[in-house]
Amino acid sequence: MAEEIESDGLIALAAERVELPDVPMRLDYQDDVDTLCIRFEGNVSSSLLSETDESENGVIGIYEGKKLVGLEILDITGQLEHANPI
DSSP: OOOOOOHHHHHHHHHHHSOOOSSOEEEEEETTTTEEEEEESSOOOGGGSOHHHHHHHOEEEEEETTEEEEEEETTTTTTSTTSSOO
16 A cells, blocks of 8 residues: 655655646545545636547546646556555
């Protein structure tokens, strides 16, 4: 089981995968599936997320209509040596 990671550490890992907007965010880390859900509390351009982010980085946009309201990042700690041991 991966050790608990602080929210600053999760944000740093997320920023390695996708450019994060400068707005307040709420985080929900689900350790059983190693997924981080980030909800934005401000206006964010939908152009923030590119097709490359989705296909290569495991970053999925969360939309309300056409408005980007958050991101889901799969395998967020997978690159860490201690995470998800087999």
